[in-house]
Amino acid sequence: MAIVAETTKFSKVAWPVLAWIVALVFFFPIFWMVFTSFKTDADAVKPEFLFRFTPTLENYTNMTDNYDYWRFATNSIITSVSATLLCLFVSVPCAYAMAFNPSRGTKDILMWMLSTKMLPAAAVLYPMIFMAKSLGIYDTRFVVILVLTLINLPIAIWMLFTYFKDIPKDIIEAGQMDGLTTWGEVKEILVPLAWGGIASTALLIFIFCWNEAYWTVRLTTFNAATLSTLIEGNRAPEGLFFGRLSAVSTAAVGPIVVLGWFCQKQLVQGLTFGAVK
Amino acid sequence: MGRIQLDKVNKVFGDVEVIPPLDLSIEDGEFVVFVGPSGCGKSTLLRMIAGLEDLTTGAIAIDGGDVTEVPPSKRGLAMVFQSYALYPHMTVRKNIAFPMRMAGIDEATQKAKIDAAAKSLNLTDYLDRKPGQLSGGQRQRVAIGRAIVREPAAFLFDEPLSNLDAALRVGMRLEIMELHKKLATTMIYVTHDQVEAMTMADKIVVLQAGVIEQVGSPLELYHAPRNKFVAGFIGSPKMNLIEGPEAAKHDANTIGIRPEHLTVSTTEGTWKGRVGVAEHLGSDTFIHVHDTGLMDMMTVRITGDIAVKHGDDIYLTPLADQMHRFGADGLRIA
Numbered sequence: 001m002a003i004v005a006e007t008t009k010f011s012k013v014a015w016p017v018l019a020w021i022v023a024l025v026f027f028f029p030i031f032w033m034v035f036t037s038f039k040t041d042a043d044a045v046k047p048e049f050l051f052r053f054t055p056t057l058e059n060y061t062n063m064t065d066n067y068d069y070w071r072f073a074t075n076s077i078i079t080s081v082s083a084t085l086l087c088l089f090v091s092v093p094c095a096y097a098m099a100f101n102p103s104r105g106t107k108d109i110l111m112w113m114l115s116t117k118m119l120p121a122a123a124v125l126y127p128m129i130f131m132a133k134s135l136g137i138y139d140t141r142f143v144v145i146l147v148l149t150l151i152n153l154p155i156a157i158w159m160l161f162t163y164f165k166d167i168p169k170d171i172i173e174a175g176q177m178d179g180l181t182t183w184g185e186v187k188e189i190l191v192p193l194a195w196g197g198i199a200s201t202a203l204l205i206f207i208f209c210w211n212e213a214y215w216t217v218r219l220t221t222f223n224a225a226t227l228s229t230l231i232e233g234n235r236a237p238e239g240l241f242f243g244r245l246s247a248v249s250t251a252a253v254g255p256i257v258v259l260g261w262f263c264q265k266q267l268v269q270g271l272t273f274g275a276v277k
Numbered sequence: 278m279g280r281i282q283l284d285k286v287n288k289v290f291g292d293v294e295v296i297p298p299l300d301l302s303i304e305d306g307e308f309v310v311f312v313g314p315s316g317c318g319k320s321t322l323l324r325m326i327a328g329l330e331d332l333t334t335g336a337i338a339i340d341g342g343d344v345t346e347v348p349p350s351k352r353g354l355a356m357v358f359q360s361y362a363l364y365p366h367m368t369v370r371k372n373i374a375f376p377m378r379m380a381g382i383d384e385a386t387q388k389a390k391i392d393a394a395a396k397s398l399n400l401t402d403y404l405d406r407k408p409g410q411l412s413g414g415q416r417q418r419v420a421i422g423r424a425i426v427r428e429p430a431a432f433l434f435d436e437p438l439s440n441l442d443a444a445l446r447v448g449m450r451l452e453i454m455e456l457h458k459k460l461a462t463t464m465i466y467v468t469h470d471q472v473e474a475m476t477m478a479d480k481i482v483v484l485q486a487g488v489i490e491q492v493g494s495p496l497e498l499y500h501a502p503r504n505k506f507v508a509g510f511i512g513s514p515k516m517n518l519i520e521g522p523e524a525a526k527h528d529a530n531t532i533g534i535r536p537e538h539l540t541v542s543t544t545e546g547t548w549k550g551r552v553g554v555a556e557h558l559g560s561d562t563f564i565h566v567h568d569t570g571l572m573d574m575m576t577v578r579i580t581g582d583i584a585v586k587h588g589d590d591i592y593l594t595p596l597a598d599q600m601h602r603f604g605a606d607g608l609r610i611a
């Protein structure tokens with residue numbers, strides 16, 4: 001009995017301690033980024049100023065004055081919101097069809113969709129750039145929205161599919177008996193019942209879009225450049241301006257961190273694919 | 278009106294023929310029960326009538342009009358699901374109103390019908406609750422309410438009582454029967470429970486592996502089962518089926534005798550056996566009889582009680598005019 005009691009006591013202490021350590025390890029870079037953003041570029045690289053320095057907002061004013069932060073931010077918002085909406089517009093009907101009218105190939109199609117996420121992006125980089133250029137859509141918001149939509153479709157369909165599968169088919173069939181059209185089924189039954197799942201999916205896709213750098217940096221130069229490009233742009237040839245870079249990064253991830261904070265519950269549900277209720 | 282005709286209706290899932298071509302006609306106002314063991318295709322057949330499942334071949338007509346290609350909502354049928362299938366995000370009122378809203382019926386008529394349905398189903402106090410806040414029996418009544426307001430040509434029930442506990446089930450059974458008497462609308466009712474079938478049906482359709490074994494009134498099935506399957510399936514406790522020399526004495530491959538058609542004695546009788554378990558129901562007693570040399574275990578039903586103990590010798594005598602005879606093909610010998 002004593003052993004049992006001790007083990008539970010141990011795990012009561014050990015697990016939270018472990019959780020805190022892991023959380024701090026994950027949190028530290030973010031903290032350090034915000035911390036550094038209040039140092040001048042010169043101070044940021046000097047060890048003697050590691051913790052003692054004169055805080056400054058110079059990096060932030062510099063960013064809005066010289067770098068046109070708001071243009072990048074506007075592009076980020078427009079492309080992320082549009083891509084998320086477009087992604088839902090395609091994935092909701094798709095997941096609906098696969099969840100309620102599966103065919104023999106449905107499982108294979110789902111696997112195939114997921115497999116596209118395993119293709120290294122670099123493998124299709126140049127074809128994509130050539131195509132974008134020859135179609136005259138290079139460095140437009142349109143191409144960014146298109147690419148963001150496409151790369152996130154598989155995950156959106158997977159998530160929605162798992163949520164929709166939780167809805168009893170009987171309810172959809174009762175709706176059919178009662179005179180619902182296909183669109184009516186989506187509007188009257190599917191969306192109200194899977195609202196939480198759809199919101200989680202939208203949130204996650206939005207975050208993925210916002211954070212996307214590989215494609216946005218390479219498919220834009222100026223007009224459609226997003227915050228990712230802004231961060232990337234501060235990696236100047238003459239060396240890294242850590243202060244400035246930190247400020248830009250903070251300003252780029254800030255909105256998404258705040259959004260994530262408010263939607264924690266939805267996000268956790270989304271990431272566990274509805275396993276946690 | 279609700280006359281439903283199935284013409285060589287056939288269903289194949291992948292390469293399994295769940296329903297071989299099947300003909301059946303259901304008259305207007307009839308209470309028809311599809312009964313059969315689990316997995317025999319009752320639900321599939323009902324869903325084909327509802328239009329929720331496509332026919333592989335064959336045709337379905339309602340009141341003479343071919344509906345084979347008509348979508349579910351246009352067939353004028355209402356279905357009550359085993360899981361109730363209520364809309365969980367809508368109140369009881371909205372659930373019942375739903376089919377009327379879809380049909381574009383005006384609000385005043387909707388309200389009148391909801392109130393009438395709620396009154397007859399004892400749901401008036403629950404109209405503003407969500408299905409999650411109701412008991413199983415109440416949910417079932419909401420599902421029925423949602424079906425009634427459509428004034429369908431026929432009601433389809435798929436094992437509507439199997440999620441209810443035993444006491445509630447008997448009550449709901451009566452309510453559904455009363456509903457049928459009141460509305461006089463065709464009802465097709467699917468169940469695996471032969472007691473439900475016997476008590477509720479005007480006409481029973483016994484299915485096995487997608488094939489109709491017999492169609493008839495409860496008493497026809499009880500008194501003249503067409504084959505061994507129906508004989509064993511209808512009636513509780515099950516009919517005793519005896520093969521071998523004893524059957525040969527009666528010029529049959531198998532003879533069947535229901536437990537209630539055996540007389541019991543402790544001193545003399547046609548067949549001798551040993552008492553096993555006795556199930557006392559108060560009004561009746563079921564005695565399991567072993568070592569008759571005729572079949573594994575024979576069941577006898579007697580009215581009241583009898584003074585026998587486990588292991589006692591017992592003598593059984595069949596009522597000659599109540600004996601069923603079946604040939605080698607399993608069919609009844611007249």
Ligand SMILES: Nc1ncnc2c1ncn2[C@@H]1O[C@H](COP(=O)(O)OP(=O)(O)O)[C@@H](O)[C@H]1O
Nearest residue numbers: 290291295313314315316317318319320321322
């Ligand atoms: N969608 C389906 N796909 C493949 N087989 C099915 C499908 N629906 C039912 N079946 C099969 O058809 C048979 C009959 O099923 P069902 O009509 O549900 O039986 P019951 O209602 O009599 O229990 C079962 O063997 C079942 O496995």
Ligand SMILES: [Mg+2]
Nearest residue numbers: 319320321436
């Ligand atoms: Mg069934």
